Amino acid sequence: MMHQIQVKNGFQDKISIAPMLDWTDRHFRFWMRLISQQAVLYTEMIACPAILLGDREKLLGFSPSVEEPLVLQIGGSNPKLMGQAARIAAEYGYRALNMNAGCPSSRVQSGQFGAVLMKTPEIVADCVAEMKALSGLPVSVKTRISLLEMSGRGSDHLCRFAEYVHKAGCAHLIVHARQARLNWSPKDNRTRLPLDYQAVYDLKKSFPDMAVSLNGNVCSLDAVREHLKYVDGVMIGRWAYANPYALAEIDALFYGKKHPILSRVEILQKMIPYLEQNQERLSVICPHMMGLFYGQPHAKNYKQILAAHDLKGLKDFVARLKNGD
Ligand SMILES: Cc1cc2nc3c(=O)[nH]c(=O)nc-3n(C[C@H](O)[C@H](O)[C@H](O)COP(=O)(O)O)c2cc1C
Structure with a gap:
């Protein structure tokens, strides 16, 4: 029988703020920290080749004392290069990494990463293993339930994907609770495909010793509370950007912290x-x-x-x- 670890207790990522290109830059993260000291923040997705070849200070610079707990999201699909990027990130002071295997943007697909990687979980697994080995950091993966163009049940694909990445050492899987369609815009992908929270709850049941976070249209503290009955963490995207003060109470409610809430x-x-x-x-x-x-x-x-x-x-x-x- 599988040994069940109570991931939920003391799990810092109970609440996280989703990686969002052009939105979750270091200025937003400074802003968000005035509202919550506990929620785990994500960088925007940074493409692996940019980390290897670009202006590192511009792409990776952050203030640990302000922004942590912080996760760097990397987009890529070449395990060796992802490993090198992860090592650079560790040298830069990041303490946790995330691999993007869920973004359906065509910009991302042309680089053969993001959502298209749901078709090849073995490549994601190789990337995770290399990233972990070269950085020594925990590596999570962000994905969707499956691709609409893959035949069969979405939740079966999700479980197969989870098996691969879990075996490769991914201790935390974040699932945007929708399928994705490759040739649609990210907006159509968010608005035209239905949410399936149950598939994420079921995933957690099947993988009790892997942390699972749920993402997608979470827009109230009641919804957060409800999801946390079934999964370890909830990742909030657009709601945190559109109405950040709605999160002012999360440190008290979900982390038991008693520090004063700023007006x-x-x-x-x-x-x-x-x-x-x-x-x-x-x-x-x-x-x-x-x-x-x-x-x-x-x-x-x-x-x-x-x-x-x-x-x-x-x-x-x-x-x-x-x-x-
Ligand atoms: C402006 C914008 C940029 C995004 N950029 C990224 C990204 O860089 N990496 C990623 O994994 N997801 C990205 N996403 C998807 C979000 O992380 C999240 O999965 C999605 O918005 C669903 O969550 P929500 O309904 O809480 O917003 C982006 C979403 C938006 C709205």
Whole structure:
């Protein structure tokens, strides 16, 4: 009988914020850390050849004291090169790596990685083994249930995929609870294919000693709580970007941490010096902050100020809120 490890207890990745290209850069991660100190953050996907040949500081630079726990997501499919990229990441100070085997973007497919890799779990397994061996770091994999164009039951493909990567040493599998279709855009892939949470719950039952996280359209703390009855972790993507303050309570609710929760105004007060230090990046950073007043009376005014990259306006806005105006 398989020995059951209680992965859930003390599992840091109970809540994670999904890797999102152009969104989860280091500025967003600084922002997100003002809201949760515990949720595991992911980088954007960085392509393996870029790590090997590109501007490493630009691609990999991060602040451990601020951003950890942090996972670097790497996209690629050549085991030897993925191993080399993983070693470089370890030298850079990353403490956990993730391999992208689920992104259906055509940009990614042309590099023969992402979702197309669901067809060849043995290649993903070889990549995981090399990445682990050369970096000495834990390596997780992010995937979908299966590809629509593969015949047979999606959950059977998922289990076969999980067997391969688990044997190769992947201790944590993150599943976006949908199939993927290769020739559709990522947006169509997100919106036109149904969610199947049960397939992910079933996967966890079949692999009790591998951590399993569920991803896809999780948009409330109640939903997080519900999924955590069946899986070890929940990965949140667009909701965290669109309405980050909805996650303000997660450290208390899911990690039992008692530190004070910053108010929206306190978050902005901590953000303003950061914006001042990064004035040349305001066009990149301000979009990350748009959702802070989601559903609140001041949302429109706040977003106008951010859209204009108006730092003085933002300081005045904060002063007005502090005075209770
Ligand atoms: C703007 C954007 C960029 C994304 N970039 C990546 C990426 O780099 N790597 C990846 O594995 N998934 C990427 N995804 C997919 C998300 O990680 C996540 O799986 C998907 O959005 C479903 O989760 P959600 O419904 O909580 O948003 C991206 C999604 C969005 C919206």
